Amino acid sequence: SAVISQKPSRDICQRGTSLTIQCQVDSQVTMMFWYRQQPGQSLTLIATANQGSEATYESGFVIDKFPISRPNLTFSTLTVSNMSPEDSSIYLCSVVIAGPYSGNTIYFGEGSWLTVV
Amino acid sequence: AQSVTQLGSHVSVSEGALVLLRCNYSSSVPPYLFWYVQYPNQGLQLLLKYTTGATLVKGINGFEAEFKKSETSFHLTKPSAHMSDAAEYFCAVRPVGTDKLIFGTGTRLQVFP
Numbered sequence: 001s002a003v004i005s006q007k008p009s010r011d012i013c014q015r016g017t018s019l020t021i022q023c024q025v026d027s028q029v030t031m032m033f034w035y036r037q038q039p040g041q042s043l044t045l046i047a048t049a050n051q052g053s054e055a056t057y058e059s060g061f062v063i064d065k066f067p068i069s070r071p072n073l074t075f076s077t078l079t080v081s082n083m084s085p086e087d088s089s090i091y092l093c094s095v096v097i098a099g100p101y102s103g104n105t106i107y108f109g110e111g112s113w114l115t116v117v
Numbered sequence: 118a119q120s121v122t123q124l125g126s127h128v129s130v131s132e133g134a135l136v137l138l139r140c141n142y143s144s145s146v147p148p149y150l151f152w153y154v155q156y157p158n159q160g161l162q163l164l165l166k167y168t169t170g171a172t173l174v175k176g177i178n179g180f181e182a183e184f185k186k187s188e189t190s191f192h193l194t195k196p197s198a199h200m201s202d203a204a205e206y207f208c209a210v211r212p213v214g215t216d217k218l219i220f221g222t223g224t225r226l227q228v229f230p
Contacts, residue, residue, distance in 0.1 A: 030216075031216045033216070033217065033218075035218075041222075042207060042220045042221060042222045042223050043161075043207065043209075043218070043220045044220075045217055045218070045219075048217070092160065092161065094218070096216045104149075104168075104216065105163070105166070106151070106163075106211070106216065106218060107163070108153075108160055108161040108162075109160060110159065110160035111160045111161075
């Protein structure tokens with residue numbers, strides 16, 4: 001299994017500001033993803049965080065709004081830029097652990113709950 | 118594109134009653150299938166998953182799900198509901214060849230005493 005730590009766990013942000021969310025895993029992982037869960041909604045994949053290169057974004061998400069870094073195999077950041085109330089969501093980090101015991105299992109962090117006012 | 122349909126955004130049962138949460142997927146090739154639970158103000162927790170092999174999968178907290186290829190379904194069941202089961206449940210698929218998850222819209226389970 002994997003222990004995933006996300007910071008901050010919660011924050012209230014001012015409109016127009018930017019916030020960076022950190023995701024730290026206690027073991028090296030092959031894949032890291034960022035998802036968004038808007039209030040009362042399901043989860044939507046924002047992007048795949050690629051180690052040492054630019055992230056791969058899903059349709060509807062762009063790098064200027066959601067810049068992502070992944071400098072190594074255990075850490076990634078997601079920045080939500082120029083925030084508006086529509087960005088109020090839970091942002092979740094997800095990792096894939098491969099191995100003989102866990103198989104290809106996907107784990108989620110506890111999420112970062114952002115409210116934009 | 119693959120999709121996941123969860124029938125019923127809200128399901129209410131009495132404590133001790135059967136829980137049945139429905140999930141159907143659209144795919145010509147059976148994907149990997151997952152059920153996650155989200156308790157109030159908490160993150161996602163994996164309940165169970167189907168990849169290959171036995172089609173009846175047992176998970177945590179007494180939940181199980183059966184993969185039925187002919188019906189493209191992966192319904193979640195629990196014989197006897199407990200108050201602590203009240204939560205949001207998400208069905209998800211992982212298309213073969215990718216580690217991305219596609220989520221259903223979720224079903225909120227309420228359990229009444």
